[in-house]
Each structure stands twice: as structure tokens, then as C-alpha cells.
Amino acid sequence: MVRTMVIAPGPTANGDLHLGHLAGPFLSADVCARFARAAGRDVLFGTGVHFTQNYIVTTARRLGVPPEELRTRSGAQVEATLAALGIAPDGFVHFDDRYVKGVQAFFDRLHGVGALKRRAVPFPYVARTGEFLTDAYVRGGCPVCLSEGCAGLCEGCGHWNGSGELLDPRSTLEPEDEVEVREAEVLVLPLEEYRPALTAYFAGLSATMRPRLARLVEELLARPLPDYPVTLPISWGIPAPFAETPGQVLYADAEVVAWSMHTSALAAEHRGEVTAADDALWYAEAAPEVVYFFGSDASFAFALVGVAMLMALGGYALPAHFVTNEFYELDNDKFSSSRGHVVTGQELAAQVPRDLIRYYLAATGPDFQRTNFTRDAMAKVTGERLLDPWNRVAEKAGRFAGGGALPVSEASRQAAARMVERFAGGYDPRRFSLTAAAFTLTEQLARLDRWEVTAADAGDFCHQVDVFLRCAAPLLVDLAGKALPDLAIPQKGTAGAAVEQIVPRVLPRLTGTVR
Template sequence: MTGPTIVISPAPTANGDLHLGHVAGPFLAADVYTRYARSVGRKVLFGTGVQDTSTYVLTTATRLGTTPQALVERSAKEVEATLAALGIAVDAFTGWEERFTSFVGRVVGELRAKGALQLRPMPFPYSPRTGEYLVDGHVAGTCPVCLAGSSAGLCESCGHAVGAGDLLDPRSTRHPEDPLEIREVKVLVLPLEQYRDRLRAHFAEAAGLLRPHAAQVVEELLARPLPDFPVTYPISWGIQAPGDDLAGQVVNPNAEPVAWTMYCSMLAAERRGLEPTTEDALWRPEAAAQVVYFLGIDNIHPFGISGLAMLLALGDYQLPKLFLTNEFYELDHEKFSTSRGHLVWGRDLAAQAPRDLIRFHLAANSPELQRTSFNHAELAALTRTRLVEPWNRVAAKADAWVWRGALPVSDRSRKAAARIVERFRVAYELPRFSLNRAAETLTQQLARLDRVEITAGGDFCHEVDVLLRCAAPILIDLAATALSGSDMLPDSDVRKVVQRRTIEPVRLPRLQPLEV
């Protein structure tokens, strides 16, 4: 018996809305895959949320002159609204609810009870003036691995975990002029080196499933001894660490992914009526679930290294193998920056352009294998020439056959339709899922139908119909409008109609171009 597919997009930090860098990477990919998988009859649970325990919540609240809690509440509403505006339909959306925070405490407590966590001294930058230890977003410097500028916690450039005390030339992000000291504090750590051989064996079994950059990062991380991973931090913002000897410490936000993913899976199952008995039920081998992560390359360590090590330490759980990473998405070839105002908010763009055009454009230049860039003029030009104009011409040709009743579909057309389905299938299926190839396939097939000389109306309308059903995970509004009156809704299995003998054409909607 096959269990559900659990699709996870890691929760963004609750310090603002989603910009296009978030959407073009994990969120759109996860949504398109979820829609496709359901269209072929699979049970899928899609979850995300916001992470409000990150220190970046504090630094952003300080910069904006608001309170952290107010920022969290506002950000959660904004993120949910942006997902909805772009048609990204999640089953579970998590936040800082007590049910979740208590589960995190139980997981950390269980790991400690099993002897998997050790209380060991670790170095942290310390500000004598404020009396604070500085971690993650509170301290910046140079990554000791790749020498790029980095904050503590995770290096966005090389994907390695960066201990706060290991940063080169550390400085406070809030008070850069303050002198810092390095002091040792006993915190709970997970000795990752104990799990390196098993992690290497696991990824050896998963050979070929990772995208090239992710495979490089994993290989690099596991080729050398792994440092202790801090599970608690000596700061006050976050989920309080369990244990009387950990007073004044919180759970490291980068140590939350295992508990969060389990909780998110359970919440998604509840929302879809599956009702798992416990938070971890879907992660047990008997559940036969498949876990798929859609995530940025900078998240490979907390989900794919320390996260998997925690699962090994906890006991009898399935280890995910599918980590579909993406690179960074830029704006006019510069990194998105909230502080500099160099960004495009997803919801703002959705108010300016039809979301089908946005989804198509982001799919076409999704940063799957390398950094790509957004530009308003390119959005207008690319969608006009590759989608809007050819679709409208194809729709006009198909409309000429409306009201002629049922038209015959030839064997040749049925074979062509089957090939269309297969080209989309290889773009949508795991582990080679690719938004780029799905958008390219749509472009190619539209161009073919645009230039073909119609000799049989039934054949032409049949292939247009099949193409639109295949494109439905991307062009959600066009498909919903065009197919609503047919014998099959967009989320049904498109392969069932490929072999039909007749088709009754319907009038097709048009797309509106985006003006620059």
C-alpha cells in the first residue's frame, strides 16, 4: 500500500511578506508539483508556514520600529495572502502556536533522554556593553569555509553551517561599533560526526536524486568530520529549551526542521481529513509516505544534514531522499534586499498582472540550476511572445469549430496527444521535476499548434484541449475557465481523455497581455 506524498516548502522567516525570490524558488515549484500529482490520482499533503523563532524577526522589528510579535502577526497574514494571490494552495500553514512549540520541546527532550544530545561548551560572540550573546542574524562576518560575507547559522553562499563563534571578523549587526568578545557557553549539541557514515550511506542510496549544486554541498559536508551542531542557544527569543539546567536558552531555529516538518505533515493531513494519530505518524515506515522538500540551496544543511541526523537519533523513521533545491532569484541581476528596498513583493505583482502570466514567467526562468533574474519588461515581453499571442491565435482557430457538434478525433491525433502528455509527464515527475522544462514544453507545443494548418477540426481541438489540461498546474485560471464546462475538470487525470474518439469544441478564453 502506498501512502501519501508529503510536499514541504520550508517556512520563510516571519519578518515580512514574500518577495519573488521566495515564490520563484520553492513555493511555485511545490504548488505545480502538488497540482500535477493530484491530477494523476495521488494523495498529496502540501505544507508550509512562517518561522517566527528566527533572530531575523528581532533585527527586522528593530529596524522597522515595531515589536517582534506585531511583526510576526503581520507577516503571517501577508504571507498567507500572497500565497493565495498567486494561486499557491497549501493544506497546512504553521506559526508559533502552542501545539507546535510544545512538540518541539518534546522532541528535544526525547533526544536528550536518549543520550543523543550532549551539554558541551561552544564559543559565541558576546557584547560586554549589552550583556548579550550574538547568534545568527545578530552577528555578521566572514564565512570560515568559503570566505564570503555571512551571518552566523548558515552561509547562503556555500551552504555550510557556520557556528557564531567561528565567524571571521564578527561584528554586531545592530551595533557594528561595539567591541565583541568570544565566550564559551554550555549548550545542548548534536554530535553530528556520529552520524556521518550513515548519512553518507543514505545519500549514496539517493545518488542521482539531488540537483548538481545540492549534490556538491552534501558531498563537501560529508567528506570531512562534522562539527557539533548547537541545538540550543544562550538567547531569549525563541522556543524555551526544556530542562532546568537550560534556563535562559532557547531551541536553535535551525534545529526545528524535524519537529516542524512532522507537525506540518500532521496538520496538512488533518486539514484533508486523513487524521493521523500523532505528529510523527506519517513519518513511520508503516505509513509508506514519500517526503519531498522544495527548498533553497541554503537550507540543505538543516533539512538534509542535521535534520536527517536527528531522525537517525530519534529512531525508527523514514529518511527523505528528495530535496529539490533552487538557487537564488535576483532582481535586475542583483540580490533581493528588503533593507535597500530592492525587491518585488509577490502580492504587489499579482495586483498588476494576471497570475497565470506571473506563474508562467517564473516557471520559465525559475532558478533551478543557477541564479536567474526578474525584470518587469522581460515579464511583459516573454509572456506576450511565448504565451499570450500564440495562445490567442490558437484559441481563435479552435473557436471556428464551435457549435459544429461532436467532431471525430483520428488515431494520428490521439498519438500526438499521448506524446504531449509524455513530454509534460517527464517534466512534472520526480525526481527530475522541472518548472523550466514544463514551461518550455508548453511554449513548444503552443508554437506547433499556432503554425499548423488545420485539416481536421476535431484533431486540432483535441490537441489544444489536451495541451491545456497538461498546462493546468501552471495556468490555473485559464484552465479553470476553459475546462469548467467540459466532461473533465482540470484536476482530473488528463491521460483518460487522450484516447477519446470524438470531441465537442467549446469557446476558449483569451489571455490579456501585460503592458510595460
């Protein structure tokens, strides 16, 4: 059986998760893993937090706390928020000695095969302090789309901006400091060397890439690919284990593959497996199906740099699918912790049943374009499309509870099979879409709500309600958990799909309001 490894790259450990995070990769990855597992597949779901980006330093400075304290606190907040929303990874990355050694070992292997080259790279530099500025330490204009932002991955166009390439660079640590550009010798991964292999790889994925990722890949391959820094001349990060770069650290955004391998290993160990090394599950001979879920602005790091690193090392499986998402807004404005324009997952889960939250985030998810969250819309949509119709369906099904088994017709079995097929179309990694899954849930529930049940077709009705719940379970985790003895989804040709009778039972109601 092919093993599916679902990975949701961790956020920077500089705060809790807000709904923008959750509506994107985290809920999607959880739903994908739950459905695949219920369908009988071997699945590992890994996520965690990214602890080495220097955004932690700048946020800690703004908050007046040590960066080490902030990243530890943030990691715990993220883990608690995922649990509050029913997002249940098998493995969760923490910052510890094992992780540090694993990352250093990974880059040692890249260095050992000659993939890393020493190059002079331009960086913004502050003469007053003698410090180079990278990523969160420097802001300026993106040389590709002109958007204002920090160095690194551009939120506007998705391209990677080398710190020394920013237009009008300015220090975020001390805005009054004069900034010049100086070169520093660092180790880089020359991405241009992997152009032929990357071109062929992405051609094979073209049918399933979402539009923004496809556009980014096309733009990147239309010009020379950059030398991507693997070490940086700053002090925050994991020490680089190379004699050529004394005092430098590993570039946090270059940790993507090592981080992913680590979370996969943790996921397997959580399931009781013994892993020989963090990378063992990624060996090509194991033939895993690696599925990534991340925001479109992270595409360069995971889809281009990460794949190039795997190609450089050889012997590893390459990712099978990248499921990207756009931004999720709050009241038609970008979520912003610094401006207090934010709703955290824990905050909302303390007020609203999480099944309602999961359904609404799915129904309004930013699969292909920016979408928006408002409390009023959430109250209206969840009430009219989920809570009220489900309670009417549960009331109808409950009328037949306690009366013994009822027959299920062939027509009902065929209808149930079509229902499973429609849900699977939204859940499968190849065409994964939270909004499609939520739409199917809404339409099937409405169909059951319209059903005028009689004694003659009560068995068919109760059978299709049962199958509906199983298919909706990856989203409605609490309702399904209360209503069903197991969460298995009947597959064509199995005994579960050939059910000939069903015993009706009292079904739980959905409760709660959105305030």
C-alpha cells in the same frame, strides 16, 4: 497508494514574500503538488512561516516595531501573497501553542533517546551587556568561503557557520560594542556520529541531487561534521525544556523536522483527516514520499541536520527528494528589502494576471543557476510565447464549437500521450524542473499555434488542445480553471486516455499586459 508529502519550508517571518522567494520553492512546490494530484496521486502540500529566528528581532528593531507584531503581520502577508499567486497549500504553519508544544515534544524525544550531548561551544560575547550573539545578532566572514554574512547558514557556500567560528565577528545590534569569544554549555546533536548512515543515504540520492547540493554534501563529508547546537544561550525563541540548559531556547534552525511534521499534519487535517500526532504521517510503515523544495542555502539544515535527527529517532521515513534552487535576481541585483530593491508577489499580482506571472517565473526560474527578473523581459516573453499564441489557438478551436462531437484519431491519442510524458518529465519530483515544464509548455503551444486546422483534423486539434490545457494547468491555473470541467490528466491505460471523440467548446482568452 503511496502518499506524496510536498513541503516548502517557510520563510522567516520578518516581511512579505518577494519574487525571489516565489520563483524558487513556493511556485515549484505548488506546481509539483497540482500535477501529482491531477494525475490521481495522493498528495499533501504544506508550507507556512518560520516564527522563531532572531532575524525577526533585528528586522523589528530596524523598523521600530515589536518583534511579536512583526512576525504576526508577516505571517498574514505571506499567506495573502501565496493566495494572490494561486499557490494553494493544504497546510500552513502559524505560531501558536500547538506548534510550540509540538516542537518541545520533538526535542524531548531526541533527548530521551540520548541523541543530545552537553558540550562547551564558543559564541561571540558582549561583556557590556552580558549577552551571547548568534545568527542574526552577529556578522563576520565565513570560515569556509570567506563571504561576509551573519552566523548560521552561509548564503555563499551553504555551509553552516557556528557563531563562534565567524572571522572578525561584529555585533549587528550595537556595531560599536567590543566582541570577544566565550564558551557556553549547550546541548548539541553530534553530527559526526551519523556519518556512515548519512554517507549511505546521500549515495542513494546522488542521481537526483542538483549540483550545488551534491557539491555541498561532498564537501561536508570530506571533513569532520560539526556538533550542531540544539539550544542557544539567548532569550528569543522557544524555551528549551531541559534541566541541563536553564534559561536557554531551542535553536530555530534546528526546528526543521518538527516544523515539517507539523505542516504535514495541518495539511492532512485540512483535507478532513484526523491525525493522532504531528509525526504520525512520517512513520516508516506509512511509507510516505517526502519531497522538499527549498533554496540551496537551506540545504545544510534540511538535508543534513534534519535527516540526522530522523536517523537518531528511528522509525521515520527519510526524505525521498530535495529539490533545491539558486537565487532569483531583480534587474541583475539581489532582492533586498532593506535597500528597497524588491518586487513583492502581491504588488505584481495587482498589476499582472497571475497566469502570466507563474509562466514567466517558471520560464526564468533559478533551477540550477542565478537568473534574473525584469519587467521588460516579462512583457516580451509572456506576450510572444504565451498570450498571443494561446489566443490564436483558442480562436481556431472556437470555430468548431456548437457543431457537436468530432472524432479523435489513434494518431492524436498517441500524440497526446507523448505530450503528457513530456510535461511529466518536468513535473515529477525525481527530475523536477520548472524551466523544463515551461519550455515544454512553450513548445507544445507553438506546435498547436502552427497547426493549420481543417475540417478533417479538427477533432484531433481540439483533443490535443484539451490535453495541452490539462498538462499546463499546474502553471496556468486560472486559464485551465475557466476552460476545463475538471483538471484530471489522462494516464496511459485509463478511459480518459482512450477518448474517441471530443465536443469542441469556446475557450477563454488570455488578457493583460505587463507594465
